[in-house]
Amino acid sequence: MLSLSAMPRTLDPELRRALAARIRYYNEMGIYDFYRRPQSDRVGEIAATTVVDETEIAVSTSHPESEEEISSRKATAVAMPVAIQSDENIFDLIALKPEQSVSDPVKALKIIREDLGDCTRCVLHKQGRKQIVFGVGNPTAELMFVGEGPGADEDAQGEPFVGRAGQLLNNMIKAMGITREQVYIANIVKCRPPGNRTPEREECATCSPFLMRQIAVIKPKVIVALGAVAAKTLLAMSASMAQLRGRFYDFRPASVRSNDPNWDGCKLAVTYHPAFLLRDPRQKGEAWKDLQMVMKELGMKAPKSNS
Ligand code: SF4
Numbered sequence: 379m380l381s382l383s384a385m386p387r388t389l390d391p392e393l394r395r396a397l398a399a400r401i402r403y404y405n406e407m408g409i410y411d412f413y414r415r416p417q418s419d420r421v422g423e424i425a426a427t428t429v430v431d432e433t434e435i436a437v438s439t440s441h442p443e444s445e446e447e448i449s450s451r452k453a454t455a456v457a458m459p460v461a462i463q464s465d466e467n468i469f470d471l472i473a474l475k476p477e478q479s480v481s482d483p484v485k486a487l488k489i490i491r492e493d494l495g496d497c498t499r500c501v502l503h504k505q506g507r508k509q510i511v512f513g514v515g516n517p518t519a520e521l522m523f524v525g526e527g528p529g530a531d532e533d534a535q536g537e538p539f540v541g542r543a544g545q546l547l548n549n550m551i552k553a554m555g556i557t558r559e560q561v562y563i564a565n566i567v568k569c570r571p572p573g574n575r576t577p578e579r580e581e582c583a584t585c586s587p588f589l590m591r592q593i594a595v596i597k598p599k600v601i602v603a604l605g606a607v608a609a610k611t612l613l614a615m616s617a618s619m620a621q622l623r624g625r626f627y628d629f630r631p632a633s634v635r636s637n638d639p640n641w642d643g644c645k646l647a648v649t650y651h652p653a654f655l656l657r658d659p660r661q662k663g664e665a666w667k668d669l670q671m672v673m674k675e676l677g678m679k680a681p682k683s684n685s
Contacts, residue, residue, distance in 0.1 A: 475591055478637045483517035486595040490588060494568070500584040502569035502577070509536045513564030513592055520676060522562045522598040523547065524589065525651060526607040527577050533570035538563045543652040547604070550652065550665065554673055555681045562596050564589055566611045582611045590631035597641040600672050601629060605651030612646060622648040623668060626675065647672050 476493065477486035491512050497503060511528040514537050523539075531541030539547045548558050567577040567585040577585075593601065603609040609622045612629065630643035649668035650661050673680060 475594075475634060477591065477595060478635070481637065483595050487513075487517055487592060490591050490595065494588055497568070500567075500569075500581045502567060502571060502581055502585075505569075505572045507569040508533045510568045511536055511538050511565065511570075512568060513562060513589075514538060515558070515562035516560055517562065517596055519560065519562040519596055520599040521556070521560070521672070522564070522593065522596060522601045523551075523604055524601055524608045524612065525563070525565045525604040527565045527567040528570040529574050529653075530570065532565075538565050539652070542656060546652040546655060550669060553666070553680065554669055555678060562592075562598065564592060566608050576607060582607065586611050587633065590634050593631045593644075594634045594636040594641075597636055597638055598644050600644055600675055601646045602668070602672060603646060603648045605654060608651075609648040619648070619650065623650075623664070624671075626671070645675055647675075 475490075477489040480486045480489060494510065494512070497510060507528075511532050515522075525539060525543075528538060529541050529543070531544070532538050538544070547563070551558055551561060566582050566589060568588070569585075571577050571581070601612070603612050603622075606619055606622070609619075610616055613622075613627055614632070626645040626647055628643060629646035647668055649665045655662050655665055670680070
C-alpha cells in the first residue's frame with residue numbers, strides 16, 4: 379500500500395484547489411473511493427499531478443478484469459480521506475465517508491442507506507429488481523453473515539435470507555445458541571440478479587463498497603462469508619471452497635475505516651451457502667464444523683442438543 383507520508387507536500391496551490399473541487403464533486407455523486415492506477419514503469423512512485431488527471435484516476439466504479447487485478451488494486455489503493463476542510467491536508471482527508479462522523483450505528487447505517495438511494499450504479503437496477511435489499515439485524519452485532527445476493531423471496535420482502543435458504547440459515551444460527559436478531563445479515567449485491575444467476579464480478583465490485591461501509595459501522599468480531607462469491611469478493615482472491623474453508627482470515631473492509639480507532643478489522647471465516655446446503659445436505663456437517671470454529675473464536679457454547 380502506498381504510504382501517505384510519501385505524498386509530496388509541494389503541490390501547486392491552484393492545482394491543490396482544483397483537486398479539492400474535483401474530489402468534492404465526486405463525493406457529491408456518492409463516490410468516495412479513489413485508486414491510483416499503477417503504471418508499469420513507475421509503480422510505487424507517487425506523482426501528485428497524476429491524481430488530478432481524470433485519466434489517471436480509477437474510482438470505485440471502474441473494475442478490474444481479473445482476480446489478480448482485484449488484488450493488485452487493493453494493494454495499491456491510496457486511502458485518501460476527503461472531507462475537505464483545508465487544501466493543505468487534502469491527502470489525509472480523501473476517504474472519509476459521511477457516516478464516519480456519526481457515533482450511533484443506527485444513524486450511520488441510515489446514512490449509508492440514504493447514500494445508496496434508488497441505486498442505478500450497476501445493471502442489476504434494470505433487470506427486474508423490486509427493491510434494494512440493504513441488510514438486516516443488530517447494528518452492533520459481533521457476528522455478521524454475508525451472502526451472495528437476494529433471491530425472489532428477498533426481493534419481494536426487502537430482507538436478506540427470508541426464503542428456504544434463509545430458514546436454513548436461521549436454523550444454523552439457532553444451532554449456535556443465538557438468534558437471527560443478534561447477528562447482522564447482508565449480501566454482496568443488494569439487488570436480485572435475474573433468474574437467481576450468480577452476480578457478475580463487476581456487479582459485486584460496484585455494490586460491495588456499500589457493504590464495506592456497513593461492516594465498518596457494525597464492527598463485527600467475526601464475519602462468515604456464505605459461499606464462494608461472498609468469500610472471493612470480500613477476500614479479493616480466487617480459490618476453491620475447499621481451499622477457502624477451515625481457517626480464519628484477517629479482514630479489514632477495503633478503502634474504508636471505522637470511526638472507532640480500537641476496531642482494526644475482524645476475523646473472516648468461509649462456509650457453504652445455505653442454498654448449496656439445501657441442494658447437498660451431506661455438506662451440513664462440514665458447515666457445522668465451520669460454525670463451531672466461529673463459536674470457539676467468539677467464546678460461544680452450543681446449546682446442549684448440539685454438543
Ligand atoms: S446491486 Fe448494488 S450497485 Fe447494483 S444497482 Fe443494486 S444497489 Fe446499486
